Structures are given as structure tokens and as C-alpha cells.
Amino acid sequence: MLGCKQKTFFSKDIEALPLGMCLAKLVVDEKTGESKPGVSVAEHCLITGFVAEELCRSLIDNMKQILTESAPFFASIHDVGKISPDFQRMIYTSWLGNVKDFPQLQSANENRAKRKDVSFHGKISQVSVESSFPEQKMLAIIEGMHHGFKPNFSPVAENSDIYGGDNWTSLRHKLIENLKRSFPYSGSNNLNEWKQACVIGGFITVADWLASGGYFGNIQQNHSYSKDDLKKIAHRAVHNAGFIPLSIKKGLQFEDIFGFSPRKIQSDLFESVSSPGVYVLEAPMGLGKTEAALYAAYKMLEKGLASGIYFGLPTQLTSNKIYERVQLFLEKIVGEESSYCLKLLHSSAWLEEDAFGEDAKVGKSWFDSKKRGILAPFAVGTIDQALMAAMNVKHSMVRAFGLAGKVVILDEVHSYDSYTGTIMNALVDELKHIGCTVIILSATLTSSQKKKILDLPFEQVLNDSYPLISSQTDKTFSEISSLGESNRNVSIQISKDDKKAFDVALEKAENGEQVLWIENTVADAQDVFKKLAAKSAEMGLECGLIHSRFIKKQRSEIENKWVSLYGKNGYSKRNTCGRILVGTQVLEQSIDIDADYLITRICP
Structure with a gap:
């Protein structure tokens, strides 16, 4: 025996x-x-x-x-x-x-x-x-x-x-x-x-x-x-413990929450999200994918078709920045009589509470445990916190219950490697079966990636328009081509001459422009910064560096400074001098910044 x-x-x-x-x-x-x-x-x-x-x-x-x-x-x-x-x-x-x-x-x-x-x-x-x-x-x-x-x-x-x-x-x-x-x-x-x-x-x-x-x-x-x-x-x-029916303000328009009118791509998304299912929004940076997804989530909450929101991102840095934006969004949509808890979920989240202030602290301490945070009605975190619902790990069932019925927004999915992408596809399949509304945000996806996410047959012919919204609900697949944005002319130059790129960056900054320089590795970003910073100081220009290896306190101070300059609230400061901000791909992921000129290393 x-x-x-x-x-x-x-x-x-x-x-x-x-x-x-x-x-x-x-x-x-x-x-x-x-x-x-x-x-x-x-x-x-x-x-x-x-x-x-x-x-x-x-x-x-x-x-x-x-x-x-x-x-x-x-x-x-x-x-x-x-x-x-x-x-x-x-x-x-x-x-x-x-x-x-x-x-x-x-x-x-x-x-x-x-x-x-x-x-x-x-x-x-x-x-x-x-x-x-x-x-x-x-x-x-x-x-x-x-x-x-x-x-x-x-x-x-x-x-x-x-x-x-x-x-x-x-x-x-x-x-x-x-x-x-x-x-x-x-x-x-x-x-x-x-x-x-x-x-x-x-x-x-x-x-x-x-x-x-x-x-x-x-x-x-x-x-x-x-x-x-x-x-x-x-x-x-x-x-x-915080398990109470949510009180969501009714009848809010997009402008009421975000302060500006929606673009066509944004309205196309939230008008198409009318029931639980999987929705993929492919659109370039700067068109407001985050706001579109959040307003679609609001509409599902308003109709009683969702129990909360989980916003999953690839890195801790992007999670921290989206956390702040989601917090402002919740202040607009949640009724005063309803106590809500927005939880930041990643391995270093506890270090961020002081940086975010008193309002960032957990509203109901029952959710404060690491294994219970995903049960909070609203949470922002790295995607691994959600992926564990589809993996053979301890308390995976609790994570599945925590996500069930929610609007799950997965951002920057093009940045995941094959291993993470495979688990993400399994997660999306699970979320479809447990009453979730899944909104996938990406600058671009290959047709192969999209077919795997939406569980489409290999021979399915997909629309190659861009921007594009793809959706699958109750086994009904549809695509919406959203080409109504105003056209803009963008000049692109490809060069192997780093010295030319340095000269152009300094010239643009000297003319008062805000320049963004993105490298593939931290070491390369540090090397570029050293060269540009020395020359910028001589010319009276500002030069900054952002990557993931700064200690947390220092990184937070640097991020706050440069996001305030390159963000939507920094336009009044732009004409004071030209600037160059050097960083890695973290600058491309869910950080709400804008620049006049971009220099980027082609990815390996």
C-alpha cells in the first residue's frame, strides 16, 4: 500500500x-x-x-x-x-x-x-x-x-x-x-x-x-x-474585504473622462466592444490605444458585463506609468459610494507606494497579500501575474477566479518572446471561457501571431489594413479597418553612419526640437548618452538617460522629470531649450511621451 x-x-x-x-x-x-x-x-x-x-x-x-x-x-x-x-x-x-x-x-x-x-x-x-x-x-x-x-x-x-x-x-x-x-x-x-x-x-x-x-x-x-x-x-x-458590487457612474462620454474627443480608431474600438470576447487593436504609437481600451472597459462596467479591470504590461516600468493613468481614470468613473482598490502588481510594487503617495496605498488591506492582489477589482501589473492563471503554479485557480469576468487589457504584446507569447495564447483561450473581455493592444502583429491569439485556422485570410481592429465573440470573427485618421507625412532615413546621427541629433536640439534616441541595450544607450551629454553641455542643451538599471529612487526621479518634459503637460516648457533623451525600448512601451525627432537603432 x-x-x-x-x-x-x-x-x-x-x-x-x-x-x-x-x-x-x-x-x-x-x-x-x-x-x-x-x-x-x-x-x-x-x-x-x-x-x-x-x-x-x-x-x-x-x-x-x-x-x-x-x-x-x-x-x-x-x-x-x-x-x-x-x-x-x-x-x-x-x-x-x-x-x-x-x-x-x-x-x-x-x-x-x-x-x-x-x-x-x-x-x-x-x-x-x-x-x-x-x-x-x-x-x-x-x-x-x-x-x-x-x-x-x-x-x-x-x-x-x-x-x-x-x-x-x-x-x-x-x-x-x-x-x-x-x-x-x-x-x-x-x-x-x-x-x-x-x-x-x-x-x-x-x-x-x-x-x-x-x-x-x-x-x-x-x-x-x-x-x-x-x-x-x-x-x-x-x-x-472589498468584495462589494461596484458603483460605476453612468452615461459618461469619452470627453468627460479624458478631456478630449475620441479619434476614429478609438471610437471604432469602444463601439465594437459590446460583449465578452477577444479584441485586437493594432495602431501606431500616439493614437491613444490606452484611452480607447480603458473607455471600452468603462462601457462594459457600466452595462454590468464586467467585474473589474486587469491591465497587464511587459515590464515593471510600464506598469508603474500605466498605474498612474488608470488611477486618474478610476477617479472619473467610480461612484463616491463605492470604495475601490487599485492594486499595483509586480515583484517590486511594494517599493512604489511612497513614490505614488497615500492614494496609491491599498484601500482594503485584505488585498495586500501578494497572492491576493489579483482579486482586487482593479489592478495594474506585469503580464506574468496574469499568465500564472494558465500555468501549473500554486494558487493558479485563485488567479483564474481573480481574472474571471473582468476586462483584461494586455498591452505591447508584440514585445513578448516566443515562450511568453505561447503562454499568453493559452491565457487568452482560458479568459475567453471564463467570461472575460480581452483587449489586446499592439503597434503591429504578424498574421501568424494574430491567428494564434484569436485561435483562427492557419488558412484564414486576414485583412492587411492598418490601423485594424479584429474581434472574436461567440465564435464570430470580424475585422474593422479604421483608416479615418488625418494623413501625416513622415520622413524616414536609414543610415549606418553613427556620426551623422550624432550631428543630426545635436542640430535638431540646437534648433529647439525635442529629440528621442532609442538603443537596443542599456550599454549602448549609456555609451550614446556619454557622447551626447558632453557636447550638449557645451551647447546649452539638456540631455537625459532612461533605462531599467538605475536604482529605483533615482529612476523614479529621472522618469518624473523627463515624462513631465516630453509628456502632454510639457508643451509649455519645450520652447525653453532643445533636448535629447536617450534610452532603451522602455521609452516605447506605455509611457505617454512625444518628441519632434526620433533616432532609433534597428532591432536585431
Whole structure:
């Protein structure tokens, strides 16, 4: 059995603990510091179901359809595996130091209840659910994964001696039947689609988190709360964690939010985004792709067809800059009676709070955990935070639940390599199936890339117009050519002569123009800056350098200075002197700047 020698530990004659004595956890007395029994497993499961009901009330309709009406019941049964002798011995030993007064636990082994061992309670929950609902294979799997990973499963029967034999098995089934009477369960809600099951699995995990800490964290056994009291606490716990219906201002026009009239390409996009699906906007820099995507997101929020926004970008720098713009956007669209949280998600996001000021700090501290940030209604971050929803990583189901039903904007997708692009395609496919509106922004995409993103057949003939909007909803594919922009003449010169480029840059700057010079590597950008800076100083010109290797405080100061000069608010300062800004491709990605003349190294 299990690939190792195991003895028979439990006799059929040994009774299980009474259901009310099977503890879910211990709590620490705030006055004495002593460990005391917390709620029972049965009560923790009931509380989790109450929390899940409250979570469902906060969700938009299409999210409720994904979760099904049985979601609170699915959440309630997640911990039935804690009704096992090994787990209970672990709890009672931690509380009392021994189990001498409990003959039901004498032969148990608390070491086997550890997360990677044979009787970890996630495994037992999985086999118990599969035994109770043989048709619900996927439900059993996600119940076993509610701690974020798939248990290292071994083929052990539910009534195995290791799991306590028939008596403990009967107790687990008794709890499942009790919970079925407390929460609706429809046998028609079979989970046959893994993408839907992942969202429900994330929902179960979130309900468990809320039911395990905060308002419920210190409730002890034999408390005086009634079921109605527990439901009221569940309401407060869910509401104060930030899971409340969004209040979105109605009837706002594009001009009301951004202060200028939309271009044709922008209006074409937000008029075409009318339902969940995948939309690809290809347009050059400077045409306002970001504003177009955000207004399309607003329209989906206004109609109740989206539960929030996730804005994913390729780098931390671009995430930081879009964060500021999205924050201004939210101040325009979110009603005063609705408390919202905009979360910045990347590995160094915590360092940015002081730079962004008090308003950037998390509105609801429950979302402050690294693994919970993506659950916030509005978030900006690097694309890897979203990609993990489609990868085999811990708590990928929580990320799937966090993205479900949202408008997911993925910017600068042309910059991703083949590896990241492949995972992104899998993410887009998953998002399509979980009620998301996916808006892809790019300066340009190859037809091969676009076919993979939209899951189109290889032989599909695509429109080669530019700018272009491509969309796929309910398996309906369409393209909109948006050629209504005013024509501009742009002169392009190609040269291998770096000295000529230096001379032109200095000449343009001396004439009062704002010059942008982009290199492929940091080392090359530093070398160009050294040469230009020395000459610029002699000529009374300003010269700057931006790349990703500055320390964060210094980089933030440099970015703020140059974005204020080259950004839309810097026109009044431009006639004071000519300038040259040198940098890498970070200057091309989601930073709202403008220049009179561009010198760029052709990419490798």
C-alpha cells in the first residue's frame, strides 16, 4: 500500500470522535496566550458556505453563471478531509500535548497529516467528494487543491485504515449530507470543463481564506453565535474585504473622462466592444490605444458585463506609468459610494507606494497579500501575474477566479518572446471561457501571431489594413479597418553612419526640437548618452538617460522629470531649450511621451 509498508492501525470496532469534537483548528487566547479549541470542522464548513453565499451576492450575473448555484455547497465541503484520525491527533496533540483521553486517536499518526504526506486532509477531501459524487471528477480534484496545489495522490480507498476505516468515513459522509441540506446542490451542475472548474476552485479557496481569519479567526468552540449571527459576520467579512458590487457612474462620454474627443480608431474600438470576447487593436504609437481600451472597459462596467479591470504590461516600468493613468481614470468613473482598490502588481510594487503617495496605498488591506492582489477589482501589473492563471503554479485557480469576468487589457504584446507569447495564447483561450473581455493592444502583429491569439485556422485570410481592429465573440470573427485618421507625412532615413546621427541629433536640439534616441541595450544607450551629454553641455542643451538599471529612487526621479518634459503637460516648457533623451525600448512601451525627432537603432 502506498509503495511503503503500512500496518493496519484502526479496528472496525474503534469509534470515531463525535462530529462536534472534530476540530478545524486551534486559536490563541489573546489574554493568556494559551491555545484553545477553535470551531469544529462541521462549523468551519458551515461558515465557509455562508461566506461563499455572500461572495456570490457581490458578483455580476455572468460570474454567477460560471460558478453555478451550487458554488456555496462546493465551498462548504472543502475541509471534510479534516475529519480523520491523523489530522485530529495533530490538532489535539498541539492543544493538550497528548491524546491519552481519546482512545479514538491512540493509534493515529499526526506526522502523516502533513501537507505532502499520506493523510493530508486535502487528499481525504478529494477521495470523500469523489466517493459521494462519482460523476464529479473535476469537483473532487479542485476540492483537493484548495490549498493551492494538487495533492501528491496515492491510490488509497476512502475507508482505508489510514483514513480511519468505516467509522470515520461514515462521519465524513454525514457531514456532507448535513451541508447538502444547508446549501443548494443541483446534480445537473457537473463540472466537465476544466477552465470553469478552475474558477470555482479559486472561489472555494477565497471563501476558505475569509472563513479562516479576520472576523472568524478567534472564534472558539462552544461560542454563543447562532447561525444568523454567523451569517451576519460573514456579510461583514466579505464586505470589508472589498468584495462589494461596484458603483460605476453612468452615461459618461469619452470627453468627460479624458478631456478630449475620441479619434476614429478609438471610437471604432469602444463601439465594437459590446460583449465578452477577444479584441485586437493594432495602431501606431500616439493614437491613444490606452484611452480607447480603458473607455471600452468603462462601457462594459457600466452595462454590468464586467467585474473589474486587469491591465497587464511587459515590464515593471510600464506598469508603474500605466498605474498612474488608470488611477486618474478610476477617479472619473467610480461612484463616491463605492470604495475601490487599485492594486499595483509586480515583484517590486511594494517599493512604489511612497513614490505614488497615500492614494496609491491599498484601500482594503485584505488585498495586500501578494497572492491576493489579483482579486482586487482593479489592478495594474506585469503580464506574468496574469499568465500564472494558465500555468501549473500554486494558487493558479485563485488567479483564474481573480481574472474571471473582468476586462483584461494586455498591452505591447508584440514585445513578448516566443515562450511568453505561447503562454499568453493559452491565457487568452482560458479568459475567453471564463467570461472575460480581452483587449489586446499592439503597434503591429504578424498574421501568424494574430491567428494564434484569436485561435483562427492557419488558412484564414486576414485583412492587411492598418490601423485594424479584429474581434472574436461567440465564435464570430470580424475585422474593422479604421483608416479615418488625418494623413501625416513622415520622413524616414536609414543610415549606418553613427556620426551623422550624432550631428543630426545635436542640430535638431540646437534648433529647439525635442529629440528621442532609442538603443537596443542599456550599454549602448549609456555609451550614446556619454557622447551626447558632453557636447550638449557645451551647447546649452539638456540631455537625459532612461533605462531599467538605475536604482529605483533615482529612476523614479529621472522618469518624473523627463515624462513631465516630453509628456502632454510639457508643451509649455519645450520652447525653453532643445533636448535629447536617450534610452532603451522602455521609452516605447506605455509611457505617454512625444518628441519632434526620433533616432532609433534597428532591432536585431
